[in-house]
Amino acid sequence: xxxxxxxxxxxxxxxxxxxxxxxxxxxxxxxxxxxxxxxxxxxxxxxxxxxxxxxxxxxxxxxxxxxxxxxxxxxxxxxxxxxxxxxxxxxxxxxxxxxxxxxxxxxxxxxxxxxxxxxxxxxxxxxxxxxxxxxxxxxxxxxxxxxxxxxxxxxxxxxxxxxxxxxxxxxxxxxxxxxxxxxxxxxxxxxxxxxxxxxxxxxxxxxxxxxxxxxxxxxxxxxxxxxxxxxxxxxxxxxxxxxxxxxxxxxxxxxxxxxxxxxxxxxxxxxxxxxxxxx
Numbered sequence: 178x179x180x181x182x183x184x185x186x187x188x189x190x191x192x193x194x195x196x197x198x199x200x201x202x203x204x205x206x207x208x209x210x211x212x213x214x215x216x217x218x219x220x221x222x223x224x225x226x227x228x229x230x231x232x233x234x235x236x237x238x239x240x241x242x243x244x245x246x247x248x249x250x251x252x253x254x255x256x257x258x259x260x261x262x263x264x265x266x267x268x269x270x271x272x273x274x275x276x277x278x279x280x281x282x283x284x285x286x287x288x289x290x291x292x293x294x295x296x297x298x299x300x301x302x303x304x305x306x307x308x309x310x311x312x313x314x315x316x317x318x319x320x321x322x323x324x325x326x327x328x329x330x331x332x333x334x335x336x337x338x339x340x341x342x343x344x345x346x347x348x349x350x351x352x353x354x355x356x357x358x359x360x361x362x363x364x365x366x367x368x369x370x371x372x373x374x375x376x377x378x379x380x381x382x383x384x385x386x387x388x389x390x391x392x393x394x395x396x397x398x399x400x401x402x403x404x405x406x407x408x409x410x411x412x413x414x415x416x417x418x419x420x421x422x423x424x425x426x427x428x429x430x431x432x433x434x435x436x437x438x439x440x441x442x443x444x445x446x447x448x449x450x451x452x453x454x455x456x
Contacts (some may be wrong), residue, residue, distance in 0.1 A: 209374075210231050213348065213350075214226075216415075221291070221292055221293045222287070223293055223295075223307075223313065224282065224283075224419045226282050227275070227280065227283060231277045232277070233275045233313055233316070234274050234314055235273050235275065235312065235314075236312060238288075239288070240283070241284040246281050246338075247276070248278060249273060250274045251271045251275070252272065267410070272320075277348040288352070290418075290423075291352055291356075291418065292349065292352065292355070293350050296349050297347075298345055298348070303379070304380065305323050305377065305384070306341040307375060307376055308339065310341065310351040311341060311364065313351050316346035317346045318344075319342075320343060322341065323342040327338075352375055353416035353419075354418040355418025358414070358416075360412070362411055362412070362413060364409055364411025365409065366409040367406055367407070369404045370404060373419040374416055374419055376415060376416065377414045381411045382408065385406050385408075387406055422429065
């Protein structure tokens with residue numbers, strides 16, 4: 178933890194800054210951090226200063242480092258039912274909690290090249306995210322599952338029938354591949370998106386899929402058979418390089434070289450979505 182006045186690193190349990198004498202404010206029980214520092218460009222991480230009493234929950238394996246008087250505890254938030262719901266949504270059975278007793282710092286890193294996004298949640302204004310996108314959140318944020326309401330979106334939408342629902346009152350960080358492209362859709366405004374490029378959108382945004390249309394477009398267009406549609410109002414975030422696309426390019430290059438028809442790969446991807454419910 179650093180002094181808010183001069184920036185000097187504070188000793189664990191310090192009540193005053195040794196350099197300028199500024200009092201160190203203790204965090205009230207149940208309060209949450211208000212400062213977040215995203216570092217890096219391609220492989221980003223978020224650094225979170227913790228005052229006494231602050232608590233952070235994170236996906237197991239996301240920790241980069243922790244410093245100061247911080248204790249780590251893995252538990253099954255919400256019991257077996259809560260753990261199973263998280264597993265269905267693409268997360269781990271257990272959640273890891275980091276609680277500061279005398280002040281400290283924690284940092285979490287994304288699992289693959291891309292960006293981190295900070296979402297500040299308000300009660301009653303939920304977000305839906307792709308599976309595996311959750312990284313960490315403050316206390317008060319609930320990570321649950323949401324089922325797509327339309328059969329077509331579940332079969333061909335790139336995310337299967339299940340999305341992550343982020344709700345509650347707090348701050349959450351999600352990650353995606355490449356860079357983020359963000360839209361604030363007006364009422365009735367429609368966005369047509371490649372099915373794997375959606376990272377997150379507000380729950381009030383209407384989510385569905387549509388057939389590309391045309392034999393040549395479907396087979397040789399390189400985009401597969403379907404596109405996702407997002408209709409406002411509401412905010413949505415897209416990723417420029419889905420991990421599935423990156424992995425597909427690597428596998429295709431190593432096994433078959435760079436030749437071939439891209440459209441056939443897109444078609445096979447859509448068939449895989451039907452049976453696997455993934456990207």
